[in-house]
Amino acid sequence: MTVVDTRGPRETRAADGASRRPRRGAMRRSAARLGWGFASPALLLVFAVMIFPIGFSIAMSFSNVNVTGSGFQLNGFTGNNYSILFHSARYIHDLEFTAIYTVVTVTVEMILGTLIALVLERLTHARAWLMALLLLPWALITVVSAQLWSYIYNGVYGVFDAIMNAVGVHNLNVLGTPTQAAVAMGVADVWKTTPFVAIMVLAGLVMLPGEVVEAARIDGANGWQTFWKVRLPLLRPALAVAVMFRILQAFGLFDLPYVLTGGGPGTSTESLALLGYKVLFNDVLFGPGAAIAASTAFIVLVVCLLFLKVFRTQVGEQED
Amino acid sequence: MARRRRKNLGTNIAALLVAAFVALPLYWMVAASFKSPVDITSAAAVPPHLTTSNYGNAFTNYSFGTYVRNSVIVAVCTTGLVLSLGTFAGYALARLPMRGKTAIMTALLMISLFPTIAVVAPLYLLLRDIGWLNSYQGLILSYTALMLPFAIWILRNFFLGIPKAMEESARVDGAGPIRTVVRVILPQALPGVFTAGVFTFVAAWTEFIVALTLDNEDRYRTIPVGIALFGGQFTIPYGTIFAASAVAMLPIAILVLVFRKAVVSGLTAGAVKG
Numbered sequence: 001m002t003v004v005d006t007r008g009p010r011e012t013r014a015a016d017g018a019s020r021r022p023r024r025g026a027m028r029r030s031a032a033r034l035g036w037g038f039a040s041p042a043l044l045l046v047f048a049v050m051i052f053p054i055g056f057s058i059a060m061s062f063s064n065v066n067v068t069g070s071g072f073q074l075n076g077f078t079g080n081n082y083s084i085l086f087h088s089a090r091y092i093h094d095l096e097f098t099a100i101y102t103v104v105t106v107t108v109e110m111i112l113g114t115l116i117a118l119v120l121e122r123l124t125h126a127r128a129w130l131m132a133l134l135l136l137p138w139a140l141i142t143v144v145s146a147q148l149w150s151y152i153y154n155g156v157y158g159v160f161d162a163i164m165n166a167v168g169v170h171n172l173n174v175l176g177t178p179t180q181a182a183v184a185m186g187v188a189d190v191w192k193t194t195p196f197v198a199i200m201v202l203a204g205l206v207m208l209p210g211e212v213v214e215a216a217r218i219d220g221a222n223g224w225q226t227f228w229k230v231r232l233p234l235l236r237p238a239l240a241v242a243v244m245f246r247i248l249q250a251f252g253l254f255d256l257p258y259v260l261t262g263g264g265p266g267t268s269t270e271s272l273a274l275l276g277y278k279v280l281f282n283d284v285l286f287g288p289g290a291a292i293a294a295s296t297a298f299i300v301l302v303v304c305l306l307f308l309k310v311f312r313t314q315v316g317e318q319e320d
Numbered sequence: 321m322a323r324r325r326r327k328n329l330g331t332n333i334a335a336l337l338v339a340a341f342v343a344l345p346l347y348w349m350v351a352a353s354f355k356s357p358v359d360i361t362s363a364a365a366v367p368p369h370l371t372t373s374n375y376g377n378a379f380t381n382y383s384f385g386t387y388v389r390n391s392v393i394v395a396v397c398t399t400g401l402v403l404s405l406g407t408f409a410g411y412a413l414a415r416l417p418m419r420g421k422t423a424i425m426t427a428l429l430m431i432s433l434f435p436t437i438a439v440v441a442p443l444y445l446l447l448r449d450i451g452w453l454n455s456y457q458g459l460i461l462s463y464t465a466l467m468l469p470f471a472i473w474i475l476r477n478f479f480l481g482i483p484k485a486m487e488e489s490a491r492v493d494g495a496g497p498i499r500t501v502v503r504v505i506l507p508q509a510l511p512g513v514f515t516a517g518v519f520t521f522v523a524a525w526t527e528f529i530v531a532l533t534l535d536n537e538d539r540y541r542t543i544p545v546g547i548a549l550f551g552g553q554f555t556i557p558y559g560t561i562f563a564a565s566a567v568a569m570l571p572i573a574i575l576v577l578v579f580r581k582a583v584v585s586g587l588t589a590g591a592v593k594g
Contacts, residue, residue, distance in 0.1 A: 031416050032417050034416060035417065036418060041408070042405040042472060045461075046431065046465050048465070049443070050439055050466065050469075052442075053439040053442035054439055054442075057439065060441065071449065072445050116338050119338060122331045123335050130335055130339055132576075134338075134342060136342070136573060139526070139575075139576045140569060142544075143544040143545075143547050144349075144544075144565040144569065147558070148345055149345070150556075151556075151558050156361070157361035159363045252434075252436060254436075254528070255528045259548050276437045277440070277533075280444075281444075286445070290441055290442075293435075293441060297435060300433070301430065304430050304433060308426070
């Protein structure tokens with residue numbers, strides 16, 4: 001806050017001087033200075049509160065961290081925190097779980113989301129209403145949705161069990177059985193985030209050039225062929241962005257297992273972020289905890305860079 | 321003609337299925353919030369004995385009122401700060417000749433998608449050092465930094481779409497740069513500011529892991545932390561939880577429905593300009 005206050009008047013003066021000078025090079029330079037003046041409060045804050053901690057987290061993951069009641073110390077360089085992780089069956093399991101969970105839920109969400117977008121596109125009257133409805137799960141607090149699904153899946157009086165009983169499946173203990181708990185969590189996730197995917201894909205669909213689809217139809221392609229051969233390839237950039245957003249969100253999965261399953265039964269639905277949180281704040285092991293957090297971030301970073309690369313080339317192809 | 325009608329029928333049935341898929345769990349939550357403690361365990365679709373006691377309970381027997389106040393303070397301050405800092409940064413990154421703009425934008429995009437667990441531990445230690453755990457300012461500062469990158473992206477995309485002639489005529493009229501941004505550019509970019517505002521508010525209202533780590537004392541809990549930690553060791557007071565949830569959802573639902581267009585354009589901001 002104070003950063004803005006002290007910077008504001010000075011920048012105004014500098015730029016007022018600039019606007020009176022007619023020379024182009026000087027104007028450009030002062031415009032650049034103005035740009036940094038405008039951008040630096042935000043960038044400095046992001047640096048101090050996001051980038052510096054990320055770096056600090058990496059430093060922590062390579063140190064013996066000594067946390068006491070009042071402070072903390074980093075003592076010496078060590079690779080120990082990582083070797084603990086890579087020899088820990090629990091870490092390996094959680095890594096696998098997070099990766100599989102991400103791939104499966106994102107795949108289901110992309111397919112369902114695209115189908116819903118196609119329905120929305122063809123809908124004539126009620127489209128605005130349905131889109132408004134779709135925005136509600138997206139804006140719902142994840143913790144609330146987790147409580148809601150834990151109520152639905154409740155082993156004693158949950159409505160899911162009541163429905164399954166009615167169709168003849170008895171004695172389910174959904175949240176008490178590893179695979180079922182993971183699937184149940186995936187369903188809750190799909191319910192909350194598919195609308196987000198659908199709206200992103202719909203935006204892509206609306207922006208497609210109508211003439212191309214029309215031309216394909218005139219050439220005798222049916223609806224199915226036009227979709228697979230013409231519209232889907234054109235839709236790829238929009239789909240790629242949605243996939244990237246979702247992969248990164250899903251990989252940081254925390255709120256849903258924290259409330260819905262607590263990572264259980266056992267550690268069967270424990271995500272990397274949840275493990276990191278437990279190690280950091282329940283076991284107060286900041287070295288290994290930082291290593292879990294940093295390794296999660298590293299994986300996300302690699303996936304992100306790969307996607308940016310693929311996405312860039314796709315956009316390039318389109319512009320040609 | 322008949323074929324077209326059949327096609328429409330198929331679309332409408334599919335749309336109904338989608339609506340049911342989204343709405344039924346939400347209905348179940350609201351219905352449960354009106355069920356008495358006896359009926360909460362029943363699978364009755366309509367509460368047999370309609371009661372509003374859960375709503376009173378959330379505010380009197382639990383400190384839900386405090387959580388609402390905390391969430392409002394944190395979300396409003398965060399949104400204000402993000403918009404005031406983000407507008408100038410977004411404008412600069414869209415319009416002014418700075419070096420390394422692409423690198424900055426790429427870095428901001430990646431940071432906005434980073435798993436929060438990566439920053440939570442150092443933030444906790446650093447804020448503990450300066451005594452800002454269990455405070456408003458610690459959480460507001462963290463949220464502002466957390467949500468700025470995405471807001472800058474949205475705002476920049478909107479600024480890119482404003483004709484340059486506007487600024488030039490303002491400059492000819494002798495307006496200074498801050499005045500130009502506030503008086504000339506901002507009104508043009510208002511839809512973008514709304515979009516960024518709605519996104520920031522929703523993100524601050526729903527964020528969990530940072531709030532859980534930094535502000536876990538009952539006095540400073542926000543709504544998500546309060547709802548996650550509701551109840552005792554042995555029973556989960558679902559009626560109260562869902563009454564609180566329904567109250568927590570109301571402002572967001574209104575916001576999202578009123579600014580529907582802004583939200584949709586924000587969701588697609590990434591797709592519009594990569």
